[in-house]
Amino acid sequence: MRIPPVLLGVLTILLGACREKSNCCEPAPCPTCWQQYGSPFSDVPQTEHILLYEMNVWNQTSTGTLKAAEAHLDSLVALHINTVWLMPIFPQGEVNSVGSPYCVKDYLGVHPRYGDLEAIRDFVELAHAKGIAVILDWIANHTAWDHPWVVEHPDWYSQDGDGQIIIPPGTNWQDVADLNFDADSMRLAMISALKYWVLEANIDGFRFDAADMVPQDFWSQAIDSLEAIPGRELILLAEGARADHYQAGFDLTYGWSFYGKLRDILVNNATASQLVSAHNQEYTDWPACTQRVRFATNHDESAWDATPFTLFGGQGAATAAHVCATFMGGIPMVYTGQEVGETGTSSFFQKDPVAWGLHPGMKQTFQDLFGIYAASEAAQTGSLKSYGHSDVVCFKRTAGAEELLVFVNMRNQSVTMNLATELKNTTWSDALTASSTALGTSLTLGPHEYLILQ
Numbered sequence: 378m379r380i381p382p383v384l385l386g387v388l389t390i391l392l393g394a395c396r397e398k399s400n401c402c403e404p405a406p407c408p409t410c411w412q413q414y415g416s417p418f419s420d421v422p423q424t425e426h427i428l429l430y431e432m433n434v435w436n437q438t439s440t441g442t443l444k445a446a447e448a449h450l451d452s453l454v455a456l457h458i459n460t461v462w463l464m465p466i467f468p469q470g471e472v473n474s475v476g477s478p479y480c481v482k483d484y485l486g487v488h489p490r491y492g493d494l495e496a497i498r499d500f501v502e503l504a505h506a507k508g509i510a511v512i513l514d515w516i517a518n519h520t521a522w523d524h525p526w527v528v529e530h531p532d533w534y535s536q537d538g539d540g541q542i543i544i545p546p547g548t549n550w551q552d553v554a555d556l557n558f559d560a561d562s563m564r565l566a567m568i569s570a571l572k573y574w575v576l577e578a579n580i581d582g583f584r585f586d587a588a589d590m591v592p593q594d595f596w597s598q599a600i601d602s603l604e605a606i607p608g609r610e611l612i613l614l615a616e617g618a619r620a621d622h623y624q625a626g627f628d629l630t631y632g633w634s635f636y637g638k639l640r641d642i643l644v645n646n647a648t649a650s651q652l653v654s655a656h657n658q659e660y661t662d663w664p665a666c667t668q669r670v671r672f673a674t675n676h677d678e679s680a681w682d683a684t685p686f687t688l689f690g691g692q693g694a695a696t697a698a699h700v701c702a703t704f705m706g707g708i709p710m711v712y713t714g715q716e717v718g719e720t721g722t723s724s725f726f727q728k729d730p731v732a733w734g735l736h737p738g739m740k741q742t743f744q745d746l747f748g749i750y751a752a753s754e755a756a757q758t759g760s761l762k763s764y765g766h767s768d769v770v771c772f773k774r775t776a777g778a779e780e781l782l783v784f785v786n787m788r789n790q791s792v793t794m795n796l797a798t799e800l801k802n803t804t805w806s807d808a809l810t811a812s813s814t815a816l817g818t819s820l821t822l823g824p825h826e827y828l829i830l831q
Contacts, residue, residue, distance in 0.1 A: 411569075411576040414498060418505045421581050421610040422459045424628045424668050425758050428747060429710040430458040431675060434466060434491055435478070436723070436730050437713050443496040450507050456716065456744055457751040460510045460612060462584045464676060464725065466491045470521020473552045476726040478514075479586055480552045482521035484570035497578050510581040512612050513574055517567060517599075518590045519545050519553035526563070527554060533563035545590060558592050568602045575606055582612030585627075589617035593625050600626035614670065623664045632669035632707055634659050639673065639698055642770075642787050643689040649787045650765035653772060656705050657761075671707035673698035674715055679723040686718040690789060692736055693825030697785050699743070700827045701770055703750055704783050706761055716743040749808045749829060755781040764800070768792045769822065781808070782830040786822035793821040805830035 422428075430453055438445035443466070453461060465478040468486045478488075487493050501511045520526060526533050527542065534542040535555040545555040556563060574580050588596070596615075603611055604626065614629040615622040622630050638655035641647040659669050672678075673685045673695065682688055685695035695718060703709040714723055714731035718739045723729055750756045759774035759781065769792055770785040782805060786792050796818060805814045808829040822828065 411573050413576050413579070415502060415579045417579065417608050417610075418510055418581050420459075420505075420508055421510045421612065424612075424666060424708070427460050427612065427629075427668075427708045428456075428458050428751060429670065429708055430456065430461045431464065431710060431712045432461050433464050433676060433713040433723075433725055435464075435728060436725070439730050441490060441728065441730070443492040443500045447500055447503050450504055450509065453509060454507050456711070456740075457747040458711075459508060460512065460581075461504060462512045462614070463514060465514045465516065465586075466497065470523050470552060472522035474521075475552050477552060478725065479516050480521045481516050482524045484520075484567070485573055494578065497580075501579050505579075510612060512582040512584055512614065513580050514586060515571065515583045516586045517556070517595070518587045519550070519555050521552065522554050524554070526566075530560070530563065533557055533560045533566075545587075558595050564595055564598060568599050571599060571603060572606065575603065575609060575611070581610070582614070584614040584616065586616050588615035588622060588627075588630075589619050593619070593621045596622065596625035596627070620663075623667045627667070629668050629670050629708060632659055632671045635669065635671055635702070635705075635707070636673070636678070639701060640688070643694055643698060646788075648767050649770045650763070650767065652701060652705070652770050653761075653763040653765070656707075660706070669707040670710050671702040671705070672710040672712070673702045675710070675712050676723075676725045679712060679715075679719070680725055681722075683722055684719045685715060686720050686736075687722075691825075692718055692739060694789065696739070696742055697787060697825045697827055700746060700783065700785050700829070703746055704756055704774065704781065704829070705770075705772060706774075709747070709750060711743065716740045745809055746829075753779065753781055753808075753831075755779040764797045766794050769794045780831065782828075784820065784822060784828040784830075786824065786826050789824045791821060791823050793819055795819050807831075 432446065434443060434446050435441040437449055465481060466487055467481045468483045468488045469478060470480040470482040474480060487497055504511050531542060533556060535557045537543050542554045544550050544553060558564065571583065600613060613627045615627045616631055618630055618633055635655045638647070638652050642649055642652060685698055686692060689695050689698055716739065717731065717733055718736035719731060755774040755776040759776035762773045764771040768786065768788045770787055772783055774781045796816060800816055801818045803816050805816065807814045808831050814830055
């Protein structure tokens with residue numbers, strides 16, 4: 378069939394336009410391509426320089442909106458935070474609901490309690506203006522039972538022998554339906570939704586929930602597609618510990634073993650030197666330019682176990698845990714309310730706002746510690762040497778001529794430790810006070826006291 382010249386010209390223009398829009402969503406047709414909103418953030422931190430804040434938007438403020446959370450960005454700047462991870466902001470499922478934000482019924486929507494698309498755009502734009510990258514929490518393994526896909530594409534879900542959609546195997550998560558990653562069209566729809574947030578909301582990456590439950594080849598496919606978006610540097614964090622996450626393209630995974638040992642030392646009186654062993658194990662045969670996220674708590678631990686203040690036994694112990702998680706290696710993270718010493722548990726299934734007036738002075742301590750970290754190449758990228766002790770975590774980080782020496786008493790009583798030969802009779806500068814500190818042959822630390830020397 379011969380196409381008339383006028384029609385041919387129109388088709389040529391349309392096809393050309395589609396080719397130019399390399400960010401077209403898949404499998405949607407070109408007229409619904411996602412468009413870049415605003416300008417991509419030019420100061421996304423390199424992986425080894427990230428300082429991460431996990432924000433529970435619902436509990437960050439009394440109203441729980443993104444607009445209200447904007448007022449807390451200056452506080453994050455004071456903490457030297459350069460990356461904020463927003464817990465899920467999507468509409469939540471109502472069928473079999475237990476109130477979890479990880480039960481998503483619309484990957485392209487914003488829960489009305491947080492605001493709307495303009496609200497997340499405004500939040501991201503303001504964060505960028507203050508030098509902070511923003512990543513979203515993404516749930517790839519499952520959806521809510523009232524997600525439209527359940528009715529429209531039941532084959533996109535795992536099914537039992539009777540053809541019934543099932544919950545994620547090995548769990549008791551009755552509020553969510555397990556996705557079937559053998560369904561290629563489901564994969565493309567999810568990748569399209571991921572691109573939507575990068576382009577239409579200008580976000581800077583994702584934290585991927587339950588990443589160990591999702592096939593490695595999907596992560597490779599998704600990350601390849603995301604990294605093909607022109608002009609973008611994305612932060613990609615996997616909630617998981619599989620080594621193949623890095624092969625798929627992730628920058629960061631969780632330091633679960635480190636956290637477990639930190640807890641064991643402070644709660645169960647395990648030997649303090651085991652923390653360095655846990656650190657080294659997590660980095661054995663690990664790819665270069667990738668990192669573990671280190672934390673003294675996160676939303677799961679604070680909700681189901683307790684906040685650091687309660688779990689570890691008070692402000693001193695909570696701070697000691699944070700010092701270890703910040704300076705031994707990896708990417709430090711702090712969770713909403715941790716910086717003011719929230720007590721008890723902190724729910725993320727229901728409204729449980731932070732009492733920001735708790736424990737005056739604790740937030741300043743966090744600011745001081747992260748200030749040291751942000752200014753120290755040794756803290757961020759230095760080699761590690763440990764000095765084993767049963768009650769004191771002691772290590773040195775070295776980058777070029779810079780050395781950072783850290784002592785943390787992990788006990789609720791004074792401890793005296795004999796110093797290693799190379800540390801005896803040396804003089805340092807206290808990183809917090811800038812005062813000269815002369816070490817002798819031994820060092821006595823008060824209950825949960827720490828010392829950071831340069």
